[in-house]
Amino acid sequence: MNERIRKLREQSLSAKPSISLERARLLTSFYADGQADGTSTPVARAMALSHILSHKEICINDGELIVGERGPSPKATPTYPEICIHSEEDFTILNSREKITFNVGEADRQVQRDEFIPFWTGRSMREKIFASMSDVWIAAYRAGVFTEFQEQRAPGHTVLDDKIYHKGFLDFQDEIKRSLERLDPATGSEAQAKKEQLTAMHIAADALIHYAERHAGRLDQLAVTEVNLDRRAELEAMAANCRRVPAHAPKSFWQALQYYWFVHLGVITELNTWDSFNPGRLDQHLYPFYRREIAEGTLTDQRARELLQSFWIKFNNQPAPPKVGVTAQESNTYTDFCLINLGGVKPSGENAANELTYMILDVIEEMRLLQPSSMVQISKKSPDRLLHHALKIIKTGYGQPSLFNTDAIIPEMLRQGKDLIDARNGGASGCVETGAFGKESYILTGYFNLTKVLEITLHNGVDPQTGKQIGIATGDPSEFTYFDELFAAFRLQLKHFIDIKIDGNRIIERLWAKHLPAPFLSLLIDDCIANGRDYNDGGARYNTSYIQGVGLGSVTDCLTAIKYHVFEQRTFDMNELLAALDSDFAGYETMQKQLRHQTPKYGNDDDYADDIMRRVFESYFLLIDGRPNTKGGHFRINLLPTTCHVYFGRVIGAMPDGRPAGEPLSEGISPVQGADRRGPTAVLKSAAKIDHLRTGGTLLNQKFTPQMLESDENLKKLGHLIRAYFTMDGHHIQFNVVSAETLRQAQERPDDYRDLIVRVAGYSDYFVDLGVDLQNEIIRRTEQGVG
Amino acid sequence: MTRRGIIFNIKRYAIHDGPGIRTTVFLKGCPLDCWWCHNPEGRNTDPECFGQDTGRDCLIGREVSVEAVFHEVCRDSVFYDQSGGGVTFSGGEPMMQIGFLEDVLTACRREGMHTALDTCGYAPTEDFARIAGLVDLFLYDIKLMDSDLHRKYTGVPNHLILENLHYLSGNGNRILARLPLIPEVTDTDENIAAVAEFMAQNKALREISLLPFNTLGRDKFRRFHLPDRMGTPRELSPERIERLTESFHQRGIAVGTGG
Numbered sequence A: 001m002n003e004r005i006r007k008l009r010e011q012s013l014s015a016k017p018s019i020s021l022e023r024a025r026l027l028t029s030f031y032a033d034g035q036a037d038g039t040s041t042p043v044a045r046a047m048a049l050s051h052i053l054s055h056k057e058i059c060i061n062d063g064e065l066i067v068g069e070r071g072p073s074p075k076a077t078p079t080y081p082e083i084c085i086h087s088e089e090d091f092t093i094l095n096s097r098e099k100i101t102f103n104v105g106e107a108d109r110q111v112q113r114d115e116f117i118p119f120w121t122g123r124s125m126r127e128k129i130f131a132s133m134s135d136v137w138i139a140a141y142r143a144g145v146f147t148e149f150q151e152q153r154a155p156g157h158t159v160l161d162d163k164i165y166h167k168g169f170l171d172f173q174d175e176i177k178r179s180l181e182r183l184d185p186a187t188g189s190e191a192q193a194k195k196e197q198l199t200a201m202h203i204a205a206d207a208l209i210h211y212a213e214r215h216a217g218r219l220d221q222l223a224v225t226e227v228n229l230d231r232r233a234e235l236e237a238m239a240a241n242c243r244r245v246p247a248h249a250p251k252s253f254w255q256a257l258q259y260y261w262f263v264h265l266g267v268i269t270e271l272n273t274w275d276s277f278n279p280g281r282l283d284q285h286l287y288p289f290y291r292r293e294i295a296e297g298t299l300t301d302q303r304a305r306e307l308l309q310s311f312w313i314k315f316n317n318q319p320a321p322p323k324v325g326v327t328a329q330e331s332n333t334y335t336d337f338c339l340i341n342l343g344g345v346k347p348s349g350e351n352a353a354n355e356l357t358y359m360i361l362d363v364i365e366e367m368r369l370l371q372p373s374s375m376v377q378i379s380k381k382s383p384d385r386l387l388h389h390a391l392k393i394i395k396t397g398y399g400q401p402s403l404f405n406t407d408a409i410i411p412e413m414l415r416q417g418k419d420l421i422d423a424r425n426g427g428a429s430g431c432v433e434t435g436a437f438g439k440e441s442y443i444l445t446g447y448f449n450l451t452k453v454l455e456i457t458l459h460n461g462v463d464p465q466t467g468k469q470i471g472i473a474t475g476d477p478s479e480f481t482y483f484d485e486l487f488a489a490f491r492l493q494l495k496h497f498i499d500i501k502i503d504g505n506r507i508i509e510r511l512w513a514k515h516l517p518a519p520f521l522s523l524l525i526d527d528c529i530a531n532g533r534d535y536n537d538g539g540a541r542y543n544t545s546y547i548q549g550v551g552l553g554s555v556t557d558c559l560t561a562i563k564y565h566v567f568e569q570r571t572f573d574m575n576e577l578l579a580a581l582d583s584d585f586a587g588y589e590t591m592q593k594q595l596r597h598q599t600p601k602y603g604n605d606d607d608y609a610d611d612i613m614r615r616v617f618e619s620y621f622l623l624i625d626g627r628p629n630t631k632g633g634h635f636r637i638n639l640l641p642t643t644c645h646v647y648f649g650r651v652i653g654a655m656p657d658g659r660p661a662g663e664p665l666s667e668g669i670s671p672v673q674g675a676d677r678r679g680p681t682a683v684l685k686s687a688a689k690i691d692h693l694r695t696g697g698t699l700l701n702q703k704f705t706p707q708m709l710e711s712d713e714n715l716k717k718l719g720h721l722i723r724a725y726f727t728m729d730g731h732h733i734q735f736n737v738v739s740a741e742t743l744r745q746a747q748e749r750p751d752d753y754r755d756l757i758v759r760v761a762g763y764s765d766y767f768v769d770l771g772v773d774l775q776n777e778i779i780r781r782t783e784q785g786v787g
Numbered sequence B: 001m002t003r004r005g006i007i008f009n010i011k012r013y014a015i016h017d018g019p020g021i022r023t024t025v026f027l028k029g030c031p032l033d034c035w036w037c038h039n040p041e042g043r044n045t046d047p048e049c050f051g052q053d054t055g056r057d058c059l060i061g062r063e064v065s066v067e068a069v070f071h072e073v074c075r076d077s078v079f080y081d082q083s084g085g086g087v088t089f090s091g092g093e094p095m096m097q098i099g100f101l102e103d104v105l106t107a108c109r110r111e112g113m114h115t116a117l118d119t120c121g122y123a124p125t126e127d128f129a130r131i132a133g134l135v136d137l138f139l140y141d142i143k144l145m146d147s148d149l150h151r152k153y154t155g156v157p158n159h160l161i162l163e164n165l166h167y168l169s170g171n172g173n174r175i176l177a178r179l180p181l182i183p184e185v186t187d188t189d190e191n192i193a194a195v196a197e198f199m200a201q202n203k204a205l206r207e208i209s210l211l212p213f214n215t216l217g218r219d220k221f222r223r224f225h226l227p228d229r230m231g232t233p234r235e236l237s238p239e240r241i242e243r244l245t246e247s248f249h250q251r252g253i254a255v256g257t258g259g
């Protein structure tokens, strides 16, 4: 990398994340001054965004080529009090906690206390949600049966397609005009609602155009005083870029990147969308610009690379907005889950990888930044060279890119009723979630704790951690004669909690649609403009609500152990087992050993355990898939944990797989940590027994020690391993390439290992920033074989 | 298929025992007694108990049917197909259980599976004749060219081993020679030159793997309370491996390491 990029990268790495109250201040004054009075909610939201973008500080960092920061400076992170309000204590914790800290100034803490907390209390979405939930929902939520994403982050989770590279925001406004013309006044209130929505979108489009113009103005000023002539020319070109985009379609590679970046800032300023927005199939979107400009001689490879590197740094400058309250512990990371997609297939179905794909891979390798994340889609048509190139980067131990199976992603979408071309243009985002980019709102609604449901089943509906009856009475398990009775009870309990979760989600969807529409995001996702409907209200072409199952490996091993030892081998009876669990195995160490080491386990290609996994999967799938949400779409499942398996483990006592109370659960679709003893092919075979095509994504983590990947030959074999997994319809796989020894050293001497990035779940993170539980778990995850 | 054999391990995702992703089946029993043996638990033909092992199940070796082994190796077919891999029989010395080996090889072959045999070469030539047509690749150990030294370090002279090598190579079998680099035993200049010369004279032997000595065996001697005759051998420097490799290259023989 050149000197410019080196400096910008250094600035990004050394900037301390901080809380910026700029957005909160502008938003509060907008509403407090009565500017929203008398307007409809969508229009008020659009005006609020416009107010923020017109008044927020413009930040242009020295030497940069792509401009725009969400806060007043790199890593200055806003709050979203209309969604959730950070308490004074939250701020204190953020400022002082050891990991994932955010600096909060003393003055800011006071303003928060004296102005923002009083103003927003009673108005925030979080309060509305909790006030609307049933008692059973609250009880299940408190017990850790499920989490709820939308209680503090907006239902984002969508990715952009190629539309902005052909159209400017003025074109979107034309579309809005046409949509307004089509409104049928006879439909009365419906037409009125659409009119308000479309007007709001129009205002939101203006807001971003104006925001870009403000940057142009500042760049002009900087150019005038710039003494370095090269830089002056750059500043002038950048000002011209900001006048061109987003108003008009971009003409150059550079403008395309700048355009996306403004759009990104618009989305993440409007709301704190869960799983921040991302450009999706970047190598595809940029390729036409690249080709044309290289041919015309207006772009060099070197310049293209530099621009991409600048773009990468912009992502790294935007940490995920910190959470409030209890969930601050659940998912702690600066990562905002922007997953850039590379490779895959074209809309015509051909292999899509091009020169730019490889260039971007090189950028990823060289930049080694936490954000954005990256992935490569591998289809059967992808050349081995692409896979090999990706593996070479993975091998360096930085945890990126992850690998996805295009030939699973597409049928997953077809099964959900999507168009083939939309599916080919899609990919995966966030951790692993499948989506039709630019056309779908695919909301993650919360993690679901499968193992907790079994714990409650084993106690006849009572949560043993609190002694409260939160489930239904499904019978005293010691009276069951057959394993199938236990499974039936588990299934009933599962249905009970899934119903609660879905009922809650349907209410929450309405709250967002009513109180916090997203007119800006709606501009970008088909067919919100054509439908005159908001993204949060079913305006998108496809509307999917996911519930993410967590702990499939753990719950499988627990059920397997009970079937094997209690009902078949009769090693001990149910009462003994329950007594052992209640005492956290104190005095039952032999039993714990048997449960751990002399029991079939998921992840070993052993059908005894894997068949039970299939049964759990089927139950979970059938209880959720296809149930309607309130946006014209359906509930679907996927299987991923982010870091929630740690939190979910903490709320569960000792379990029949031999796991002591409080320990993390298995993550993603991986086997229980240390339970897989037959090497990677066995793990992949077990994992492939899941019907991936009926999910919207599964997450499989594999850890390799570097020795396994030393030679090119071994790397090729790893490539074959992945291809075989994908042949069996596996959705995703990612690798941690580190030795346990290294990780232990990192734990002991964190200061020496601050740069060590490991794959956590659907993303990578700095090892030393992880909590000690998670650190230990990563160390424990089985190291696959020795060289 | 009723024959039964004794195996002591089945390793999946074996990536050092031939082409592609493989499953390696370890058959028990070996006629040699190499000082550096890395699988000392595989030498005896019968299952045996290595008592003081960490308290886990101490019995090493189990009796299995041909069908059971075949079933187990079929589990990773999808990986073999993808990688051009297959099954490798190792040990111990698989030729010690020739009947069982022949039956399993026949079963694998019937499925079109790629088969490899890791052998020390010390078995009746007629036994090799029985299985030669069932094996796609021989991983054939050449240890010491001096028969007296061979006898000293492995317990047997090397005539039969070299004879069988001639037999197999003369009949068009694919052979990958493997030479364990035992410091000061097999890695001497004289031995390396002799091996290289021997191979140079046989047009069917164009490839050798040099297997650097590892301390796995010593670790096992300690665990299983077996005498350690090796002591602490000196390290094999990369420069030295480079030099040894050169001796083969000079004679037109390709060299791999570790595989």
Ligand code: SF4
Pocket (backbone or CB within 6 Å): B030, B031, B032, B033, B034, B036, B037, B038, B039, B040, B042, B043, B091, B092, B093, B120
């Ligand atoms: S031939 Fe192999 S198994 Fe037999 S003693 Fe020598 S090293 Fe051990």
